[in-house]
Structures are given as structure tokens and as C-alpha cells.
Amino acid sequence: MIVRLRVFGVISTRLGGAKADVELPEGAVLRDLLDAIDARWGATLAPDFWEPGTKRFKGSVLLVSEGMDLMDESSPLADEQQVMVLMPVSGG
Amino acid sequence: MKGYMGKLLRVDLTARQSREEPLDAEAVRDYIGGSGLGVRLAYDEVLPDTDPLGAGAKLIFMTGPVTGTVLGTAGRFQVIYKSPLTGMLCDSSSGGHWGGEFKQTGYDGLILEGVASEPVYLFIHDEEVEIRPAGHLWGMDTFGIQPLLLEEVGEPKGHVLAVGPAGERGVLYSCMVNDAGRAPGRGGNGAVMGSKNVKAIVVRGTRSVELADEGGFRQEALRINKLNATDPRFKDLRELGTPEVMDNSWAVGDIPVKNWSRGSYEEMSVSLGGKKMRDTILVPHVACHYCTIGCSRWVKIDKGPYRMDGPGPEYETLGALGSMCMIDDLEAVSYAAHLCNVYGMDTISCGATIAFAMECYEKGLITTEDTGGIELTWGNKEAMLTVVEQIAFGQGIGKLLGQGTRKVAEQLGHGSMDYAVQVKGLELPMHDPRAYFSWASNYATGPRGGCHLHGMSGFLENRQDPIPEWGLTGYFPRHGDEDKARVTQLAQNWSAILSSMVLCYFATFTLQPSDLASLVNKATGWDLTSEDLSLIGDRIHALYRAYNYRCGIRREDDRLPVRSLVPLAEGGAAGKVPDLERQLREYYELRRWEADGKPSHASLVELGLADVAADLYP
Numbered sequence: 001m002i003v004r005l006r007v008f009g010v011i012s013t014r015l016g017g018a019k020a021d022v023e024l025p026e027g028a029v030l031r032d033l034l035d036a037i038d039a040r041w042g043a044t045l046a047p048d049f050w051e052p053g054t055k056r057f058k059g060s061v062l063l064v065s066e067g068m069d070l071m072d073e074s075s076p077l078a079d080e081q082q083v084m085v086l087m088p089v090s091g092g
Numbered sequence: 093m094k095g096y097m098g099k100l101l102r103v104d105l106t107a108r109q110s111r112e113e114p115l116d117a118e119a120v121r122d123y124i125g126g127s128g129l130g131v132r133l134a135y136d137e138v139l140p141d142t143d144p145l146g147a148g149a150k151l152i153f154m155t156g157p158v159t160g161t162v163l164g165t166a167g168r169f170q171v172i173y174k175s176p177l178t179g180m181l182c183d184s185s186s187g188g189h190w191g192g193e194f195k196q197t198g199y200d201g202l203i204l205e206g207v208a209s210e211p212v213y214l215f216i217h218d219e220e221v222e223i224r225p226a227g228h229l230w231g232m233d234t235f236g237i238q239p240l241l242l243e244e245v246g247e248p249k250g251h252v253l254a255v256g257p258a259g260e261r262g263v264l265y266s267c268m269v270n271d272a273g274r275a276p277g278r279g280g281n282g283a284v285m286g287s288k289n290v291k292a293i294v295v296r297g298t299r300s301v302e303l304a305d306e307g308g309f310r311q312e313a314l315r316i317n318k319l320n321a322t323d324p325r326f327k328d329l330r331e332l333g334t335p336e337v338m339d340n341s342w343a344v345g346d347i348p349v350k351n352w353s354r355g356s357y358e359e360m361s362v363s364l365g366g367k368k369m370r371d372t373i374l375v376p377h378v379a380c381h382y383c384t385i386g387c388s389r390w391v392k393i394d395k396g397p398y399r400m401d402g403p404g405p406e407y408e409t410l411g412a413l414g415s416m417c418m419i420d421d422l423e424a425v426s427y428a429a430h431l432c433n434v435y436g437m438d439t440i441s442c443g444a445t446i447a448f449a450m451e452c453y454e455k456g457l458i459t460t461e462d463t464g465g466i467e468l469t470w471g472n473k474e475a476m477l478t479v480v481e482q483i484a485f486g487q488g489i490g491k492l493l494g495q496g497t498r499k500v501a502e503q504l505g506h507g508s509m510d511y512a513v514q515v516k517g518l519e520l521p522m523h524d525p526r527a528y529f530s531w532a533s534n535y536a537t538g539p540r541g542g543c544h545l546h547g548m549s550g551f552l553e554n555r556q557d558p559i560p561e562w563g564l565t566g567y568f569p570r571h572g573d574e575d576k577a578r579v580t581q582l583a584q585n586w587s588a589i590l591s592s593m594v595l596c597y598f599a600t601f602t603l604q605p606s607d608l609a610s611l612v613n614k615a616t617g618w619d620l621t622s623e624d625l626s627l628i629g630d631r632i633h634a635l636y637r638a639y640n641y642r643c644g645i646r647r648e649d650d651r652l653p654v655r656s657l658v659p660l661a662e663g664g665a666a667g668k669v670p671d672l673e674r675q676l677r678e679y680y681e682l683r684r685w686e687a688d689g690k691p692s693h694a695s696l697v698e699l700g701l702a703d704v705a706a707d708l709y710p
Contacts, residue, residue, distance in 0.1 A: 008339065008340035008343070009328045009336065009339065009340055010324055010325065010327045010328050013327075048324045048325075049324070058556065059325065059555065059556075060551075060553075060554045060555040062344065062554055064343055064344060064664055067345070067662070067663060067664055067665075067666045067667075069344075069554075069569065069570065069571065071569060084343045086340045086343055086344070087325070087340075088337070088340060088341050088344055088346065088554075
């Protein structure tokens with residue numbers, strides 16, 4: 001199955017673009033996606049945005065899909081699911 | 093008194109006299125400076141029943157112990173006053189260079205009182221004060237007046253703070269503007285200054301600030317400047333400014349659309365975003381005083397109906413005058429922001445009031461008869477621009493809309509208060525409590541009303557261990573009410589310290605309280621700890637609340653507008669609503685406020701506010 005990442009702001013420069021597809025085994029969950037991100041981009045995301053030990057984003061980086069924050073690492077993912085990766089910063 | 097000039101300047105406009113007063117050393121230790129000290133001065137000098145636009149009102153300008161140093165973001169100032177928009181105490185902060193220059197004139201603060209019998213401007217230069225006639229300047233905008241005044245006083249290196257036509261006419265959300273486009277935007281300080289017949293304050297100073305540990309401070313300041321220059325989280329902010337928020341925050345449902353009635357709207361947000369601005373109208377710009385974050389924008393539009401050359405709109409402005417009004421034309425919104433700048437108006441309240449008026453028009457509460465034929469429909473950018481002009485000059489429907497959403501709703505009735513999106517009269521900023529739940533208690537209890545700067549609580553959510561030094565450890569998911577009252581409380585204390593040191597709120601992204609304590613200590617020679625700062629933040633907040641309680645603010649005023657608690661149908665906050673009552677209940681316990689909203693006697697005494705306790709519990 002394919003999970004389609006849509007990446008915003010400074011994180012996208014670390015991932016080499018605003019969009020990326022991640023191939024995962026059928027029945028994959030969020031933990032599988034994080035492992036895949038670690039394998040592919042962990043080195044370029046760390047240390048600012050990635051914790052290699054826990055294989056999680058750090059800071060205020062959010063994973064959002066279908067209007068929901070993905071928090072639970074056992075959350076199932078679906079083929080063609082879009083996952084947005086962003087770090088909201090604000091003010092003004 | 094290291095870190096301070098040690099003096100306040102008091103100007104009696106009625107008598108056209110000025111005098112110096114020593115800075116109260118004990119009060120400085122208790123409140124640091126800036127808004128904290130300003131709130132103390134206001135509490136002591138401005139009676140709660142004072143008419144904000146009357147002769148008894150005062151305008152208090154304050155700097156802090158690090159103002160004017162090489163520390164980035166330390167060129168700011170705070171202005172403290174009773175707000176004509178809310179009827180409560182208000183403080184507002186501005187960047188640029190005016191604040192640093194003012195301190196170098198030899199004063200830590202300025203208190204304006206009374207009313208001049210004719211328009212005047214003040215020229216303050218190296219401990220000299222001149223009150224000069226300003227009849228020839230009355231009516232000028234806040235940009236055109238700058239070079240003219242600098243030439244008139246013969247100080248090309250000076251800095252000008254001025255009100256525009258909106259402040260002269262008493263628009264309740266008018267503001268002062270300094271350094272061509274920087275403004276203490278909120279709460280109507282422009283109207284207060286205009287009511288005193290003061291058009292401008294020009295400052296030029298060459299005095300230097302003596303610090304307790306010059307070398308140590310410089311080393312620490314340069315470390316922080318470097319940290320801000322290299323922190324990857326600031327990369328987008330530096331490149332795109334706060335408009336970058338438009339590019340991504342729609343995904344989490346944080347950007348209000350159509351007067352807070354609609355959820356995420358990607359296309360509109362991106363059309364108004366930082367990338368679009370960069371690719372079309374952005375030109376090179378300069379940062380505020382020594383700032384290495386460099387978020388400020390400058391835009392130039394060479395052709396078409398919206399030709400302008402001026403500061404670029406901030407995120408809040410793009411939301412208020414753009415997505416709130418369903419206008420996705422970046423040039424039109426930039427031009428509207430420019431009009432607000434030159435006329436001297438808060439873009440948040442102005443845009444929010446126009447969006448509210450558009451909804452009233454849609455519902456038939458405002459008609460073309462009221463607007464003089466203007467069709468105030470959603471997305472009508474020409475109507476929006478015309479109304480901005482009318483508000484600034486008190487013409488047509490602008491006379492009504494210049495009073496802000498609460499007062500307009502009071503006059504229109506028919507349930508319109510439900511979608512007048514304000515707290516205690518101050519229009520909400522462009523961050524949705526349905527997207528980040530802590531905004532709920534933060535807006536409801538904000539000392540100056542609905543505000544994201546007096547407690548940047550939403551920015552502490554979804555962040556691991558936001559303020560560990562103050563015990564705020566863990567992770568606070570944005571869509572949850574657990575511990576959000578505590579997030580709000582500490583965020584408010586954190587903001588109180590920043591605004592008392594008079595630093596930019598972006599400093600919270602890279603610094604911890606101990607960093608701030610270190611800066612204060614090296615500047616002053618004190619030995620404050622991180623915990624001391626927390627206590628001072630609590631004290632400032634309690635004093636602010638006590639003043640507002642005396643203005644009549646009670647528990648029932650700590651609320652959110654109905655509209656902001658209606659679930660959205662779409663987007664990153666769809667179906668989510670914070671539990672405001674739970675947050676408030678917990679917040680009141682943390683703050684130790686009584687059921688009616690009054691700080692408890694014991695808490696006031698413990699915070700060193702026994703005199704305030706005596707006032708509230710006679």
C-alpha cells in the first residue's frame with residue numbers, strides 16, 4: 001500500500017520536496033510509517049525535527065490525516081491515505 | 093540602577109509642563125519594567141472609572157532593563173492605558189526602533205496626562221522635552237508625517253511615533269504607528285493619544301544604558317542572537333514572515349474563515365500565503381532592532397489599483413482582512429493593510445469588524461440603506477477597501493463600524509452578539525480555540541480581552557515539555573482539555589515576563605525562563621531565578637485582574653463568543669469544541685480566584701499585593 005505524504009514548510013526542505021510516497025505493507029499502522037520515515041529521512045531530519053531513539057518527530061511537528069491528528073502509533077493506515085506533516089508556527 | 097536609566101518622564105499636557113521622576117527601585121524589582129511596571133503605575137494612578145478618552149486618562153510608555161541593548165528584539169516598547177474599546181486596562185507592544193531610541197533619550201518610561209488645548213507633538217532628545225504645536229500636522233497619515241517631522245526637528249536619526257486620521261477621530265481600535273508600519277496595535281491607544289491632542293512623539297537619544305555586567309550580558313545576548321539566527325524553526329519565518337502560517341495552518345483548522353463560520357479553506361489560505369507573497373510582491377526588508385529572526389516584510393505593488401510600497405501584511409492581518417471576509421486577493425488585502433497602517437488602525441479588529449458587518453449584511457441587519465449603497469457581500473474586496481477608508485475617517489457606515497463588533501452588535505441586536513467574535517470587546521486574533529483547545533481559557537481570561545499574545549498557550553500545545561523549568565512537562569495534544577488551564581496560566585505568566593522585559597514573543601520559541609533571568613541579572617546585577625520570574629508573572633497577572641475587577645469585570649465576562657464554540661463541519665478542527673467550563677473551573681483554582689472572578693485575598697497577599705487586597709476586600 002502507498003501512503004502519500006504532504007509535507008509543509010521547513011520539514012519539506014529536509015525531505016527534499018513537498019510530496020513523497022511511502023510504500024508500506026498491507027495493514028500497516030502509524031508505527032510502520034514512522035519506521036519508514038526513519039529509514040529514509042531520519043538522518044536528514046535529526047536532530048532538529050527527529051528523535052532517532054524513539055523514531056518520532058520532535059518539537060511541535062504534527063501528522064494530520066482526514067482532519068485528525070495521528071497520535072496513536074497503532075492507528076491503521078489505508079492505501080492512498082494522505083498524511084500531512086507540518087510544524088505550525090504562528091504569530092503576527 | 094543598572095539596566096535602567098533610573099527616571100520616568102511625566103508630561104502634563106494641560107499645563108504644558110514636564111518633570112522627571114526617579115524610577116521606584118522596589119517596584120522595578122517587583123515588576124521588572126515594561127507592561128508589569130506600567131500596570132502597577134496605572135493601578136496606582138488611573139481610577140477604574142476613568143473615561144479612557146477623558147482628561148483623567150493616561151498613556152504610559154515603558155521600556156525594560158534590556159531595551160536598547162544589542163539583544164535582538166530588544167528595541168520594543170509597551171504602552172499601557174485604559175482601553176476605549178474594552179473599558180479595561182490594556183497594554184500593547186510595538187517593535188521597530190522607537191523603543192530603543194526612546195530609552196536612549198535618558199528615560200525608562202513616559203507618562204502622558206491631561207489634554208493639550210491644541211494639537212501638539214513631543215520632541216524628546218537627550219533628557220530635553222519640547223511640546224511643540226502640531227496644527228500643521230493634524231490630518232496627516234502615519235507614514236507621510238515621519239520624514240516631515242524628522243526634518244522639522246533636524247534629527248534624521250530620530251524615530252517617530254504618530255497617530256493617523258483614525259486616532260484623531262476616536263476610532264475605538266485606532267493605534268499609534270512607529271517607524272513606518274510597526275504598531276502597538278490593539279485596544280485603541282490611537283484614540284487615547286488623539287483625545288489628548290497629541291499627534292506624534294519624536295525621539296532621539298544618545299545616552300547609553302549602563303549594565304551591571306557589560307561583558308557577560310553581551311556574550312549572552314550574542315549567544316541568543318546566534319541561536320535565533322540558526323534555529324531551523326525560524327527558517328520559514330525569516331524567509332516568508334508570519335504569512336507562512338497561511339501556507340500550512342489551514343491543515344489544522346487554525347485559520348478563521350468567513351467570520352469563524354467555516355473550517356479549513358486551503359485554496360484561499362494559500363492564495364494569501366507567504367509563498368505567494370514571496371513569489372509576487374515581496375521585496376528586501378530590514379529587521380527590527382538587532383533582530384536575527386527577521387520576520388518583518390516589505391511589499392511593493394507597482395501597477396493596478398492596489399499600488400503601494402510599504403510593510404507587508406502579517407498573518408493576523410491576512411486572516412482578518414482576507415479569509416474572514418472571504419477575500420483571497422493578496423494585493424487587495426495587502427493594500428487594505430497598508431491603509432490601516434497609514435491611517436493608524438488595528439488590522440485584527442478592523443478586519444474582524446468588517447467580516448462581522450458582512451455577516452450582518454447577509455442576514456439583513458445591515459442594508460444598502462445603512463451602507464450608502466455599498467454591497468457588503470462576502471468576498472467584495474472593493475467594498476472592504478471602501479469601508480476601511482470610511483472607518484478611518486468616520487464616514488458613512490464607518491462611523492458605526494469604528495466602534496468594534498461588541499458595540500455594533502449591542503446596537504444592531506437580533507442575536508448578532510452571537511457572531512460578534514470578541515471577548516470583553518476585543519476581537520479575537522486569528523487562532524481558533526477549536527483547533528487548539530487552550531485558546532479557550534486563554535482568550536476567556538486574557539487580561540486585555542481576546543488575545544493570543546497575553547499567553548501564547550496554543551503554541552505550547554503539541555510540543556514536548558514546553559516549559560520544563562516551570563513544571564510544564566509532558567505533551568498536551570491540541571484537542572483535549574486535560575491540563576489546558578495550567579498551560580494557559582503558565583503561558584500567561586510567560587507572556588507577562590516577556591512584555592515586562594519588553595521582548596518579542598517569538599523569543600519563547602528558543603528561550604526558557606532561565607535564559608531571561610540570566611539576561612535580567614546580567615543587565616541589573618540582580619539574582620533572579622526562573623522561579624522568581626514565575627512569581628512575578630503571577631503577580632503581574634493578579635494585579636491586572638484586580639484592576640479589571642474594579643472596572644466591573646466578573647466571572648460571567650470570562651466567556652467565549654457563541655460562534656467560536658459551534659463545531660465546524662470541515663477541516664483540521666472539524667467537530668471539535670473545547671470544554672470551556674472545565675478549563676475555567678481549573679483555571680480559577682490555579683489562579684486562586686473567587687467564584688465571582690476576584691483574586692483571593694490570600695493569593696494577593698502572598699504575591700506581595702497586600703495594598704491591592706485591601707482595595708478589593710475593604
